[in-house]
Amino acid sequence: MTALRALALACICVLPLAASAQWQWVDQDGRRVFSDKAPPPEVPEKNILRRPGMRAAASAAPLAAASAPAPARAVAANVPKISGKDKVLEERKKQAEAAEAEKKKAQEEEVARAQADNCTRARQGKAQYDSGQRIARVNDKGEREILDDNQRAAEVKRLQEVIARDCKGA
Numbered sequence: 001m002t003a004l005r006a007l008a009l010a011c012i013c014v015l016p017l018a019a020s021a022q023w024q025w026v027d028q029d030g031r032r033v034f035s036d037k038a039p040p041p042e043v044p045e046k047n048i049l050r051r052p053g054m055r056a057a058a059s060a061a062p063l064a065a066a067s068a069p070a071p072a073r074a075v076a077a078n079v080p081k082i083s084g085k086d087k088v089l090e091e092r093k094k095q096a097e098a099a100e101a102e103k104k105k106a107q108e109e110e111v112a113r114a115q116a117d118n119c120t121r122a123r124q125g126k127a128q129y130d131s132g133q134r135i136a137r138v139n140d141k142g143e144r145e146i147l148d149d150n151q152r153a154a155e156v157k158r159l160q161e162v163i164a165r166d167c168k169g170a
Helices: 002-020 056-067 072-078 087-130 149-166
Strands: 023-026 032-035 048-050 136-138 144-146
Antiparallel strands (some): 023 048
16 A cells, blocks of 8 residues: 555656747647647747747746837847857867877877988998998808809899989988
């Protein structure tokens, strides 16, 4: 029996919450309209007296404003200006663009450093091959072998390609 009383008490407490989730507005004929659905689009914002979630004290002020005509200046002062731009969003966008530009610049600098390093190594290697000294290399088996003329020419050609590619500004 106590469970039934508790259920009845809960229903009584929830009933005002369901009633507060209603719309209230003044229609074109000046009559108050109560509904659980939003008013039609042709109803002006000033005629909407209550929305779901509004307290009753908050709806009393619009009711008084709807019954008494307000001067045009007061109405214009209450309406916030819409600039079409969100300043916070614009600032975040600028920050993101600046961060992206900085990241891109850092990557370009890294590529430039790598190219400069490749250029220096290729020039040093080519100078070594151009000196006429014998050049030895370790093969796949771990054995030391001396490069013949064809291998030297192929390596000089490869170094010249690296120099042409990476030593453009130097």
